[in-house]
Amino acid sequence: MSEISPLAPASFPELPPIAGLALSTHAAGIYYEARADLFLAEMAEGTTVAGTFTQSLCPSAPVDWCKRILAEGDGTARAIACNSGNANAFTGRAGETAAALTAELIGEALDLEPDRIYLASTGVIGETLPEDALRTGLPALADGLDNANARTWADAAAAIRTTDTFSKGASSRVPGTAAHIVGIAKGSGMIAPDMATMLAFVFTDLGVASDILQVALSRSVARSFNRITVDSDTSTSDTVLLFATGEQIDDEILTTDDDRFPDFQDALDEVLLDLAHQIVRDGEGATKFVEIAVTGAESDDAAEAIAFSVGNSPLVKTALAAADANWGRVVMAVGKAGQAADRDALAIWIGPEQVAAHGAVVDGYSEERATAHLQEDEVSITVDVGVGEGSATIWTCDLTHGYIEINAGYRS
Amino acid sequence: MSEISPLAPASFPELPPIAGLALSTHAAGIYYEARADLFLAEMAEGTTVAGTFTQSLCPSAPVDWCKRILAEGDGTARAIACNSGNANAFTGRAGETAAALTAELIGEALDLEPDRIYLASTGVIGETLPEDALRTGLPALADGLDNANARTWADAAAAIRTTDTFSKGASSRVPGTAAHIVGIAKGSGMIAPDMATMLAFVFTDLGVASDILQVALSRSVARSFNRITVDSDTSTSDTVLLFATGEQIDDEILTTDDDRFPDFQDALDEVLLDLAHQIVRDGEGATKFVEIAVTGAESDDAAEAIAFSVGNSPLVKTALAAADANWGRVVMAVGKAGQAADRDALAIWIGPEQVAAHGAVVDGYSEERATAHLQEDEVSITVDVGVGEGSATIWTCDLTHGYIEINAGYRS
Numbered sequence: 001m002s003e004i005s006p007l008a009p010a011s012f013p014e015l016p017p018i019a020g021l022a023l024s025t026h027a028a029g030i031y032y033e034a035r036a037d038l039f040l041a042e043m044a045e046g047t048t049v050a051g052t053f054t055q056s057l058c059p060s061a062p063v064d065w066c067k068r069i070l071a072e073g074d075g076t077a078r079a080i081a082c083n084s085g086n087a088n089a090f091t092g093r094a095g096e097t098a099a100a101l102t103a104e105l106i107g108e109a110l111d112l113e114p115d116r117i118y119l120a121s122t123g124v125i126g127e128t129l130p131e132d133a134l135r136t137g138l139p140a141l142a143d144g145l146d147n148a149n150a151r152t153w154a155d156a157a158a159a160i161r162t163t164d165t166f167s168k169g170a171s172s173r174v175p176g177t178a179a180h181i182v183g184i185a186k187g188s189g190m191i192a193p194d195m196a197t198m199l200a201f202v203f204t205d206l207g208v209a210s211d212i213l214q215v216a217l218s219r220s221v222a223r224s225f226n227r228i229t230v231d232s233d234t235s236t237s238d239t240v241l242l243f244a245t246g247e248q249i250d251d252e253i254l255t256t257d258d259d260r261f262p263d264f265q266d267a268l269d270e271v272l273l274d275l276a277h278q279i280v281r282d283g284e285g286a287t288k289f290v291e292i293a294v295t296g297a298e299s300d301d302a303a304e305a306i307a308f309s310v311g312n313s314p315l316v317k318t319a320l321a322a323a324d325a326n327w328g329r330v331v332m333a334v335g336k337a338g339q340a341a342d343r344d345a346l347a348i349w350i351g352p353e354q355v356a357a358h359g360a361v362v363d364g365y366s367e368e369r370a371t372a373h374l375q376e377d378e379v380s381i382t383v384d385v386g387v388g389e390g391s392a393t394i395w396t397c398d399l400t401h402g403y404i405e406i407n408a409g410y411r412s
Numbered sequence: 413m414s415e416i417s418p419l420a421p422a423s424f425p426e427l428p429p430i431a432g433l434a435l436s437t438h439a440a441g442i443y444y445e446a447r448a449d450l451f452l453a454e455m456a457e458g459t460t461v462a463g464t465f466t467q468s469l470c471p472s473a474p475v476d477w478c479k480r481i482l483a484e485g486d487g488t489a490r491a492i493a494c495n496s497g498n499a500n501a502f503t504g505r506a507g508e509t510a511a512a513l514t515a516e517l518i519g520e521a522l523d524l525e526p527d528r529i530y531l532a533s534t535g536v537i538g539e540t541l542p543e544d545a546l547r548t549g550l551p552a553l554a555d556g557l558d559n560a561n562a563r564t565w566a567d568a569a570a571a572i573r574t575t576d577t578f579s580k581g582a583s584s585r586v587p588g589t590a591a592h593i594v595g596i597a598k599g600s601g602m603i604a605p606d607m608a609t610m611l612a613f614v615f616t617d618l619g620v621a622s623d624i625l626q627v628a629l630s631r632s633v634a635r636s637f638n639r640i641t642v643d644s645d646t647s648t649s650d651t652v653l654l655f656a657t658g659e660q661i662d663d664e665i666l667t668t669d670d671d672r673f674p675d676f677q678d679a680l681d682e683v684l685l686d687l688a689h690q691i692v693r694d695g696e697g698a699t700k701f702v703e704i705a706v707t708g709a710e711s712d713d714a715a716e717a718i719a720f721s722v723g724n725s726p727l728v729k730t731a732l733a734a735a736d737a738n739w740g741r742v743v744m745a746v747g748k749a750g751q752a753a754d755r756d757a758l759a760i761w762i763g764p765e766q767v768a769a770h771g772a773v774v775d776g777y778s779e780e781r782a783t784a785h786l787q788e789d790e791v792s793i794t795v796d797v798g799v800g801e802g803s804a805t806i807w808t809c810d811l812t813h814g815y816i817e818i819n820a821g822y823r824s
Contacts, residue, residue, distance in 0.1 A: 054747075055748070055750070056744070056747030056748055057746075057747050057749075057750075057751075057752070057753050057755065058743050058744070058746060058747030058753065058755040058758065059747070059755070087740075089740075089743070090740065090743045090755070090758075090768070090771060090772065091772060092756065092770065092771045092772035094772070124740070125740030125743060125744070126739070126740050126743070126768070126772070126773055235744060236743065236744055236747050314726070314811075314815070314819070315819055318815070318816055318819035318820040319819070319820070321816070321820045322819075322820040324820070327538070328499075328501075328502065328536070328537030328538050331470050331501070331502050331537060331538070331648065332468070332470070332537070332647060332648055334469075334470060335466075335468030335469050335470030335471070335648050336467070336468055337469075338467070338469075339469075340469070341469050341470065343469065343470040343471070343502070344504065346470070346502075356502070356538070358504065359502060359504045360502065360503060360504035360506070360538075361538055399726075399816065399820075400816065400820070401813055401816050401817075401820075403726070403730070403816075404730055404733070404811065404812065404813050404815075404816055405813075407726070407727055407730035407731070407734075408730040408731070408733045408734040408736070408811075408812070408813075
């Protein structure tokens with residue numbers, strides 16, 4: 001196990017129970033170390049579901065499974081089962097068979113239709129999920145369901161980890177209701193021996209119609225998980241699932257016009273952004289949490305593209321690792337983004353220190369002050385590209401020897 | 413000065429003289445070390461010119477200068493002047509003034525129109541070119557022109573280096589003629605204290621009309637410099653210029669239908685591809701020269717996008733550094749490229765060893781043989797994405813601690 005990231009929160013948070021939800025974990029021997037590697041949540045009847053998935057054109061078998069049952073189903077779900085240690089990706093027909101078998105075994109144990117059971121897998125790619133481990137492990141996993149789930153969020157968050165250096169969880173209260181939102185997540189880039197993945201499973205005991213749940217989730221993901229980057233690489237298995245049991249509310253939210261919807265959206269945004277930031281804080285080799293804000297772009301999408309061009313640039317990320325106020329690399333990254341920018345109106349800040357305005361260094365710029373800011377754990381770069389009103393903020397980490405160390409090792 | 417790249421050629425090549433061309437270099441104190449930092453070539457009257465430039469939307473002042481005189485001129489050129497140590501980029505009006513002053517001073521010394529003088533600068537960004545160094549250095553540079561240019565190609569290639577660990581040159585003979593093509597280039601990624609840049613200046617004593625010269629250059633750049641990546645970052649200053657003096661031929665090539673054109677194109681391709689490969693071989697921290705070939709894509713452009721997705725992936729590049737046959741990362745990079753690929757038809761080779769076919773590992777795949785290939789200095793990855801006839805080959809290098817070492821240091 002790697003050392004815990006220097007950017008990790010002090011401890012795993014206290015997370016409230018979600019009514020209508022039971023959790024279980026089990027060690028089935030799929031992960032290469034002896035530890036829990038299966039996670040199961042069973043939800044009350046009538047639970048609604050929403051999901052977003054990797055844009056990869058080579059998705060894993062569980063991603064295909066989830067997309068299919070989400071598209072073909074009636075918007076309800078009864079369980080989510082996840083294994084760590086094996087991504088069940090690039091495994092051909094054997095992968096489809098293993099995904100179907102997982103749902104079938106959980107379905108038999110809990111008397112549920114397989115098409116109401118969502119699946120996720122994370123770990124090594126190209127290896128078939130071991131059938132024996134599934135046949136013995138999944139019934140034991142189902143047996144372990146425990147309604148006192150407040151005690152088991154930490155176990156659940158631990159069971160879905162692969163090379164994460166800390167477990168990730170977050171919660172919020174939906175104002176004006178007794179309902180909570182709780183999410184767990186995993187992800188830290190990719191690392192031998194595992195094909196890392198960003199997974200998040202989020203639960204609320206609010207009641208929300210599935211189409212409205214999907215609207216809220218898509219908006220929230222766009223502002224959180226889709227605004228982070230560790231190394232620009234996208235997994236075959238990225239999955240975010242949101243389940244609403246409805247056990248803490250009398251009447252479901254049926255439209256976005258519902259007075260309660262904005263509060264729900266805000267509470268959901270809070271949980272997803274917290275989880276997304278935790279993933280960046282566990283970025284492989286990360287020593288700095290970096291916020292990149294772009295303003296003055298032609299559109300918000302253009303601003304996001306420019307921000308990612310800066311946030312994914314190896315030259316910017318290595319400069320940040322060294323606390324080097326090498327703002328020329330920021331100019332380079334803005335220039336290569338392929339989005340409109342006015343070189344002669346460009347303004348750049350490192351933390352609170354303005355470096356450049358009107359396309360040249362400002363009088364009184366202090367490299368010393370900029371460097372002092374970059375020596376902090378949490379740093380920011382702000383760029384105004386001077387052509388419009390579009391803006392976006394993304395989060396990333398620096399690129400260090402630690403990243404090379406982790407990723408240039410042999411798979412064990 | 414960094415150690416010479418382990419992938420460098422044994423020595424700088426013997427390069428033939430180009431008729432109608434005189435070269436000079438001079439140490440003007442612009443580069444941070446005491447060495448020649450100015451390069452000048454004067455070409456015979458009637459020399460034609462073609463150019464390709466960075467796509468950056470924040471280009472340097474010399475790039476703006478060259479684009480303007482190329483667009484407004486009659487297709488002829490008389491000189492190219494280049495300084496190393498200062499990129500004259502992101503310098504606002506002062507940058508434009510310095511570029512104009514450079515052309516004016518060379519023009520005065522050689523009795524040439526400034527608009528016939530091409531310019532390039534490479535080095536640190538955001539600092540104004542020192543006027544004193546230009547006023548004393550450029551006349552001395554012009555004084556040094558020496559028609560015995562065969563002796564000075566090595567000097568010329570050295571004067572345009574910044575953090576390159578070796579000088580880059582290549583030549584070819586145009587079949588059926590007495591004409592040669594000679595090129596020099598610089599580039600190795602980016603490195604403190606310099607804003608690195610890819611520059612190439614190519615000369616032939618064949619005669620080619622400027623519009624035909626541009627056709628040949630654009631084709632050749634698309635197959636060479638536009639098919640390489642070190643770290644996915646694009647400089648503000650990338651420039652390729654091609655000059656044809658016409659001194660070794662009686663009648664110019666006026667159309668692409670000219671019988672001599674295909675031979676010229678081939679000879680030009682040979683020089684540019686050689687120079688492009690030398691830049692990859694000098695990639696910062698590189699220990700492996702990597703060829704990535706993609707076939708079976710929807711189009712050649714789609715194949716190129718997939719090849720670059722693989723070649724720019726930090727996870728693929730770190731695996732290559734470790735000679736780790738982690739082909740799952742190749743699948744990931746294909747999946748994220750956003751181009752059509754049939755996961756269930758995907759085939760992958762590491763060197764000659766086939767890893768996967770029909771979307772799964774092949775029987776008899778030997779990780780040992782794949783690893784043995786990856787332990788070589790020159791390695792290849794081939795991917796067939798199974799949807800069409802498009803293909804492309806690109807070249808890159810691995811991502812090592814050396815890259816971090818070079819780029820995460822403070823600027824000196």
